[in-house]
Amino acid sequence: xxxxxxxxxxxxxxxxxxxxxxxxxxxxxxxxxxxxxxxxxxxxxxxxxxxxxxxxxxxxxxxxxxxxxxxxxxxxxxxxxxxxxxxxxxxxxxxxxxxxxxxxxxxxxxxxxxxxxxxxxxxxxxxxxxxxxxxxxxxxxxxxxxxxxxxxxxxxxxxxxxxxxxxxxxxxxxxxxxxxxxxxxxxxxxxxxxxxxxxxxxxxxxxxxxxxxxxxxxxxxxxxxxxxxxxxxxxxxxxxxxxxxxxxxxxxxxxxxxxxxxxxxxxxxxxxxxxxxxxxxxxxxxxxxxxxxxxxxxxxxxxxxxxxxxxx
Numbered sequence: 352x353x354x355x356x357x358x359x360x361x362x363x364x365x366x367x368x369x370x371x372x373x374x375x376x377x378x379x380x381x382x383x384x385x386x387x388x389x390x391x392x393x394x395x396x397x398x399x400x401x402x403x404x405x406x407x408x409x410x411x412x413x414x415x416x417x418x419x420x421x422x423x424x425x426x427x428x429x430x431x432x433x434x435x436x437x438x439x440x441x442x443x444x445x446x447x448x449x450x451x452x453x454x455x456x457x458x459x460x461x462x463x464x465x466x467x468x469x470x471x472x473x474x475x476x477x478x479x480x481x482x483x484x485x486x487x488x489x490x491x492x493x494x495x496x497x498x499x500x501x502x503x504x505x506x507x508x509x510x511x512x513x514x515x516x517x518x519x520x521x522x523x524x525x526x527x528x529x530x531x532x533x534x535x536x537x538x539x540x541x542x543x544x545x546x547x548x549x550x551x552x553x554x555x556x557x558x559x560x561x562x563x564x565x566x567x568x569x570x571x572x573x574x575x576x577x578x579x580x581x582x583x584x585x586x587x588x589x590x591x592x593x594x595x596x597x598x599x600x601x602x603x604x605x606x607x608x609x610x611x612x613x614x615x616x617x618x619x620x621x622x623x624x625x626x627x628x629x630x631x632x633x634x635x636x637x638x639x640x641x642x643x644x645x646x647x648x649x650x651x652x653x654x655x656x657x658x659x660x661x662x663x
Contacts, residue, residue: 354379355647356398359407359427360386361636362643369640376644376653378403391415403647406434408627413438423650425643428453428630430580432553445650449642451504453630458508460604460629461548461578462516465492467623468574468600469546474620487620490599493517498544500537501551501579502527509548524551541565546574553580561585566592573597578604578629586616593621604629 355378357363363370363382373380383389383397389409395418398404402419404411407427411434416424424434426448439446467473471487478485497513499506502524510532513520521533523540541547547569551557561575561584569575575598577584584603592598593616602623616622630639648654 352377352379353402353651353653354381354400355403355405356381356401357405358383358389358394358397358409359405359640361631362405362407362427362640365633365636365640367633367637367640369637369644372641372648373644376648378647378651378653394418402651405643405647408433411435411439416442416444419444423447423647425449425646425650427639427643430552432580447646447650449639449646452639452642453632453635454504454508456632456635457505457578457629458512459632460625461505461509461550461576462512464576464578464602464604464623464625465497465546465548465574468576468602468621471620473623492546494519495545496521496543498522498535498540498547499532500524500540500547500549502530502532502534503550505578506548506550507531509550518546538568541568542570544573545570546576548576549579549583551579551583553582558582559585561588563588563591566597569597571597572599574599575601577602578625581605589622590614590616590619593619 357380381397381401383393389397391410391412391414394409394415398415398418398421402422404421404424405427406424411424413435416435416438421444423445424439426434429448429450431446431448434446436446469492470489474487494517496519499510499522502522506522510520510522521535521540522530523535523537527534559582566588581603589601593601598621600621604625605627
């Protein structure tokens with residue numbers, strides 16, 4: 352009997368159509384015994400003897416791919432940077448992702464983080480909870496320019512929400528020819544935006560693209576939101592820009608590893624962290640889970656229900 356390893360915690364924690372389809376497929380589901388991101392060795396143990404893998408952010412290295420025998424890897428999400436694609440191609444393993452399935456949830460968190468920075472939500476909570484009742488002065492977002500770097504599905508949804516908030520939205524994406532928002536050159540977007548939100552994949556070209564020079568070109572007192580990949584930004588440069596006041600706020604929803612509890616970032620009121628929670632909604636889990644299961648079923652030649660729920 353064929354089996355599928357399933358590493359994402361939310362897949363198994365949230366009941367829904369994704370679990371029903373998998374249960375009715377005849378596949379044996381193999382789950383981790385721990386509730387955290389897995390190590391390479393733990394992933395090797397998990398996929399041993401499995402024909403398929405549904406994976407979130409856990410490492411899918413060459414050794415993991417060789418431990419199967421895997422025939423397909425379904426990414427529970429969109430970014431493939433945690434999967435060794437060259438090794439997968441060499442081994443003849445199909446790799447596919449679920450782009451757009453969690454886009455609305457990530458877009459909503461992006462805007463939530465921007466609002467939290469602009470209105471100093473976390474410092475206000477800390478002040479009230481401590482009994483100090485100190486008010487921090489924020490800014491309105493209406494009329495300010497929101498610059499989107501990357502205009503894929505998440506970026507387009509952020510643009511829609513930003514426009515509904517009466518923000519002036521513009522974008523940079525070399526792979527997009529036509530858009531409902533103005534498309535600018537990258538330098539112009541950086542220098543003219545009051546808030547910048549990152550929505551692009553991590554590649555060798557984009558790694559640490561937000562460095563000291565990038566931040567120096569931003570409008571003073573601007574905001575940066577990163578719900579894409581942590582390594583798009585140089586975290587030391589972010590800390591320096593916050594300390595100098597060049598950045599009024601920075602919010603991250605992804606980290607290469609858990610930040611050092613002693614990091615100076617934690618003492619900065621303009622810094623906001625979220626534990627890779629962009630897709631952590633019931634709706635996104637079900638949509639993404641159904642899409643991932645369908646990838647596996649199709650690759651293994653198993654008939655399965657293809658209904659993914661109402662489109663957003």
